[in-house]
Amino acid sequence: MEIYEKISNSLKSVKEHCPLVHHITNYVTTNICADVTLAIGASPVMASAPIEVADMLKLSSALVLNIGTCTPESIKAMLIAGKTANENNIPIVLDPVGVGATPFRYESVMKLLDQLKITVIKGNLSEIKCIAGLNTKSRGVDSVDLDDHSPGIATKLATQLDCIIAITGKEDIISDGDHTYILDNGHILLTKITGTGCMTSSLIGSFLGANKNTLISAIAGISTMSIAGEIASKRMNKLDGSGSFKRYLMDAIYNMDSDTLTKEMNIQHV
Amino acid sequence: MEIYEKISNSLKSVKEHCPLVHHITNYVTTNICADVTLAIGASPVMASAPIEVADMLKLSSALVLNIGTCTPESIKAMLIAGKTANENNIPIVLDPVGVGATPFRYESVMKLLDQLKITVIKGNLSEIKCIAGLNTKSRGVDSVDLDDHSPGIATKLATQLDCIIAITGKEDIISDGDHTYILDNGHILLTKITGTGCMTSSLIGSFLGANKNTLISAIAGISTMSIAGEIASKRMNKLDGSGSFKRYLMDAIYNMDSDTLTKEMNIQHV
Amino acid sequence: MEIYEKISNSLKSVKEHCPLVHHITNYVTTNICADVTLAIGASPVMASAPIEVADMLKLSSALVLNIGTCTPESIKAMLIAGKTANENNIPIVLDPVGVGATPFRYESVMKLLDQLKITVIKGNLSEIKCIAGLNTKSRGVDSVDLDDHSPGIATKLATQLDCIIAITGKEDIISDGDHTYILDNGHILLTKITGTGCMTSSLIGSFLGANKNTLISAIAGISTMSIAGEIASKRMNKLDGSGSFKRYLMDAIYNMDSDTLTKEMNIQHV
Numbered sequence: 001m002e003i004y005e006k007i008s009n010s011l012k013s014v015k016e017h018c019p020l021v022h023h024i025t026n027y028v029t030t031n032i033c034a035d036v037t038l039a040i041g042a043s044p045v046m047a048s049a050p051i052e053v054a055d056m057l058k059l060s061s062a063l064v065l066n067i068g069t070c071t072p073e074s075i076k077a078m079l080i081a082g083k084t085a086n087e088n089n090i091p092i093v094l095d096p097v098g099v100g101a102t103p104f105r106y107e108s109v110m111k112l113l114d115q116l117k118i119t120v121i122k123g124n125l126s127e128i129k130c131i132a133g134l135n136t137k138s139r140g141v142d143s144v145d146l147d148d149h150s151p152g153i154a155t156k157l158a159t160q161l162d163c164i165i166a167i168t169g170k171e172d173i174i175s176d177g178d179h180t181y182i183l184d185n186g187h188i189l190l191t192k193i194t195g196t197g198c199m200t201s202s203l204i205g206s207f208l209g210a211n212k213n214t215l216i217s218a219i220a221g222i223s224t225m226s227i228a229g230e231i232a233s234k235r236m237n238k239l240d241g242s243g244s245f246k247r248y249l250m251d252a253i254y255n256m257d258s259d260t261l262t263k264e265m266n267i268q269h270v
Numbered sequence: 271m272e273i274y275e276k277i278s279n280s281l282k283s284v285k286e287h288c289p290l291v292h293h294i295t296n297y298v299t300t301n302i303c304a305d306v307t308l309a310i311g312a313s314p315v316m317a318s319a320p321i322e323v324a325d326m327l328k329l330s331s332a333l334v335l336n337i338g339t340c341t342p343e344s345i346k347a348m349l350i351a352g353k354t355a356n357e358n359n360i361p362i363v364l365d366p367v368g369v370g371a372t373p374f375r376y377e378s379v380m381k382l383l384d385q386l387k388i389t390v391i392k393g394n395l396s397e398i399k400c401i402a403g404l405n406t407k408s409r410g411v412d413s414v415d416l417d418d419h420s421p422g423i424a425t426k427l428a429t430q431l432d433c434i435i436a437i438t439g440k441e442d443i444i445s446d447g448d449h450t451y452i453l454d455n456g457h458i459l460l461t462k463i464t465g466t467g468c469m470t471s472s473l474i475g476s477f478l479g480a481n482k483n484t485l486i487s488a489i490a491g492i493s494t495m496s497i498a499g500e501i502a503s504k505r506m507n508k509l510d511g512s513g514s515f516k517r518y519l520m521d522a523i524y525n526m527d528s529d530t531l532t533k534e535m536n537i538q539h540v
Numbered sequence: 541m542e543i544y545e546k547i548s549n550s551l552k553s554v555k556e557h558c559p560l561v562h563h564i565t566n567y568v569t570t571n572i573c574a575d576v577t578l579a580i581g582a583s584p585v586m587a588s589a590p591i592e593v594a595d596m597l598k599l600s601s602a603l604v605l606n607i608g609t610c611t612p613e614s615i616k617a618m619l620i621a622g623k624t625a626n627e628n629n630i631p632i633v634l635d636p637v638g639v640g641a642t643p644f645r646y647e648s649v650m651k652l653l654d655q656l657k658i659t660v661i662k663g664n665l666s667e668i669k670c671i672a673g674l675n676t677k678s679r680g681v682d683s684v685d686l687d688d689h690s691p692g693i694a695t696k697l698a699t700q701l702d703c704i705i706a707i708t709g710k711e712d713i714i715s716d717g718d719h720t721y722i723l724d725n726g727h728i729l730l731t732k733i734t735g736t737g738c739m740t741s742s743l744i745g746s747f748l749g750a751n752k753n754t755l756i757s758a759i760a761g762i763s764t765m766s767i768a769g770e771i772a773s774k775r776m777n778k779l780d781g782s783g784s785f786k787r788y789l790m791d792a793i794y795n796m797d798s799d800t801l802t803k804e805m806n807i808q809h810v
Contacts, residue, residue: 028300028316030568034734039782044734045638046568049611055642071319098315102325192524194304194314235779239505242309243520250783254732298570298586341589368585372595462794464574464584509775511794512579513787 008258010220015041019061019209026068029195036199039254042206053081061209068097075108082116091119091208095201100130122166176215184266185226187233192242200225227264228252278528280490285311289331289479296338299465306469309524312476323351331479338367345378352386361389361478365471370400392436446485454536455496457503462512470495497534498522548798550751550760555581559601559749566608569735576739579794582746593621601749608637615648622656631659631748635741640670662706716755724806725766727773732782740765767804768792
C-alpha cells in the first residue's frame with residue numbers, strides 16, 4: 001500500500017536531513033519536546049523573544065506553535081515568527097492547548113488563524129471543536145473521547161482552513177479535506193505523563209521540516225508517538241509507573257525505524 | 271485509628287474525582303510537578319498569564335502558588351488567581367520557596383498573606399520561621415533541621431494565620447493550630463533531586479482538590495512524597511544515582527495506594 | 541602528574557563546601573541543570589527577576605549565565621547579577637548558546653563581555669569563533685567540529701579577554717592563555733539529549749564555587765560530563781535509547797568520585 005512507503009520514507013528523510021525545528025512553546029514541556037526532537041533525528045531550537053524569533057526562524061525548517069502557557073508576549077512572538085515562516089514557505093504546526101478554556105486563549109488562536117497560514121493544527125476533540133465553532137465543554141487542557149461526528153468535523157475544518165486537521169485521542173483522525181484517515185494505535189499510559197501531546201506536535205514539526213507531504217508528515221508524527229507508546233508499555237515491570245514509562249517512551253522514539261513504524265501502524269482511510 | 275481511615279479515603283477521593291489543580295509556579299520544576307499531579311490521579315494546568323488566570327482558576331479545584339522563580343508579573347498573577355480562588359472557595363497551597371533569601375520574596379509573600387486567605391502553607395523551617403517573623407539565616411532555597419521549638423512555631427503560626435502550617439524536613443510537622451502531628455518518613459535521596467518540595471505542594475493541592483479536610487490533605491500529600499521516597503530508595507542498585515531515584519520516585523507515587531500509604535505512615539500526635 | 545591531584549582535590553572541595561550556584565539560564569534545561577548541580581554536590585538557585593538577582597547573588601558562590609532563551613529582561617538580570625558578582629569576587633561562567641544565530645544574541649553577549657569580567661566562557665567552536673570575531677556559519681544552537689586552528693583560537697581569545705576559554709566538541713580545548721589543554725573524553729550519545737552543554741556550564745560553576753583555580757575548575761567540570769557520558773554509555777541495553785541515557789548520565793555524575801575522574805581523564809597539554 002502506497003501510504004506505508006510514504007510514511008517509511010518520511011522517517012528516513014528526517015534522519016537524513018536533521019531539520020532544525022523552531023519551537024515557541026509552553027514552559028512545562030520544553031525539555032521533553034527538545035529531547036523528542038533530537039530523538040527522532042531532528043534538531044530543536046526554542047527561542048521565544050519577539051526581538052529575535054524572525055532571525056532564528058530563517059535558519060529553521062519548521063515552526064511549532066504551542067499555546068500551553070501563552071502570554072500576550074509569546075503570542076506576539078508567535079505572530080512575528082509565523083509571518084516569517086509564511087514568507088519563507090516554512091511549515092507551521094499549531095497546538096491550540098486548552099483553546100476553549102479561557103477567552104484569552106480563544107482570541108489568541110483566532111488571531112493566529114486569521115494572520116497566519118497554518119500547515120497542521122493538532123488538538124484533541126474539545127480543542128478542534130472549539131476552533132470549528134462547535135459547542136464543547138473544555139476542562140482545562142483535558143480532552144474528551146472521539147465520536148462518530150469527529151471525522152466529519154476534521155474534514156470540514158481542513159477544507160475550510162485549507163490545512164491538515166489532526167484530532168488526537170484514543171483514536172486519531174487526520175484529514176486534509178480530501179483524504180481522511182483514522183489511526184488506531186496508542187496506549188493509556190500516554191495520558192499519565194505530561195506533554196505527550198506537545199511532543200507529538202514536535203514530532204509533526206520534525207517530519208514537516210524534512211518532507212513536502214504535509215498529510216504524511218502529520219500521520220507519521222502522530223503514529224510515531226502512538227506506536228512508541230505501545231512499545232514502551234511492553235517494557236513496564238511490576239514496580240514501574242509513569243516515571244519509567246516516560247523513559248521507555250523516549251527510548252522507543254529514539255529507536256523507531258521505518259520498518260517498525262509501518263509494520264505496527266493501524267491506519268484506515270474513511 | 272481514625273486518622274488512617276481518613277488518609278486512606280483522601281487518596282481514594284483524588285483518584286475518583288481527578289481534580290484539576292491550577293499551578294502558578296517556578297519554571298525549574300514545572301514538568302515534574304505536572305507529572306506528579308498526574309501520577310497521584312489529579313490533572314494539572316499551569317497557566318500563569320495575569321490576563322487568563324482568573325478564567326482558568328474557575329475551572330479548577332485547587333490552586334498551588336510557588337514563588338521559586340517569582341517575578342512582579344507572576345506575583346500579580348498569583349494575587350488575581352488567589353482572589354478568584356477565595357471568592358469561589360477553592361483551596362490554596364502556598365510554597366514560599368526561599369522567602370527569606372531576598373526582600374522581594376519576603377515582600378511578595380507578605381502581600382500574598384495580606385490579600386489572600388491561604389489554606390496550607392508548606393515550607394522548610396527557615397521559610398516558616400521567616401514568615402513567623404523569627405530570625406533565620408536562609409541560604410538560597412536550602413533548609414535547616416527541625417528543633418524542639420518547631421512544633422510550637424507551627425501551632426502558633428497556624429492559629430495566627432488560621433491555616434494549616436506544614437514544616438517539612440527530616441521530620442515533618444503539620445498543624446491546624448488545634449492539632450499538631452509529626453511525620454517521620456522520608457529518605458535522604460529526596461534532597462538529592464530538584465523539586466521534591468515543589469512536588470509535595472502539588473500533591474497537597476491534589477488532595478485538597480478532592481477533599482474537604484484540609485489538615486488530612488496536607489498530611490496525605492506530605493506522607494505520599496515521604497513514603498514514595500522510602501519505596502524508591504529500595505530499588506536503588508549499585509550504579510544508580512539521582513537520575514534513577516527520580517524515576518523510581520515518580521513510579522512509587524504513581525503506584526501508591528491507600529493500603530501502602532497508611533501502613534507505612536509513621537505519624538504521631540503531639 | 542600535578543594536574544591530576546588538583547582535579548581530584550577540586551571535586552572533593554565541591555562535595556565538602558556544597559557551594560550555592562546561582563543560574564540565570566534558559567527555560568529548556570533548567571530542571572536538569574538544577575539536578576546536575578545537586579548531583580555533583582553543590583546547591584542550585586535559579587532566580588532571574590532583575591528585582592532580586594543582586595540579593596540572591598550575594599548568598600551565592602558562583603554565577604552561571606546561559607543565553608539559550610534570552611530576552612531583553614533576562615539580559616538585564618544577567619548584567620545586574622554579573623556586576624554584583626564582580627563586586628563580590630564571585631566567579632562567572634558564560635554559556636553563549638547560539639551567539640551567532642541572531643543579532644540580538646550577538647549584541648547581548650558583546651554587552652555582557654563589555655560590562656562584566658567573565659571567569660570562564662564555555663561554548664562550541666561556532667560560538668567561540670563568533671565571539672573571537674571570526675567567520676562562522678552557525679545553524680541555530682548546533683556546533684561544528686574542531687580543527688587544527690582551534691587551540692590557537694582558544695589561547696588567543698583567553699589572553700585577549702583575560703579569562704578561561706573552553707571550546708567543547710568531540711574533543712575539548714581549555715585555555716587560560718598561558719596553558720592550553722585538550723581533553724579527549726566523551727560519547728556521541730551526549731549529543732542526543734538536550735542540555736549536556738548547559739549542564740556542563742552548571743558543573744563548571746559548581747567547581748568554581750568551591751575552588752580558586754579557575755583553569756582546573758573548567759577542566760574538572762567538562763571532564764566530569766565527558767567521563768560520565770562514557771560511563772553512562774556502558775549501561776545501555778538493547779531497548780535503551782536517549783531516555784535511558786539521560787538517567788544513566790545523571791547517575792554517573794552523582795556517583796563520580798575523584799579516583800574515577802582522574803583515572804579516566806584523557807588530557808594533554810599543547
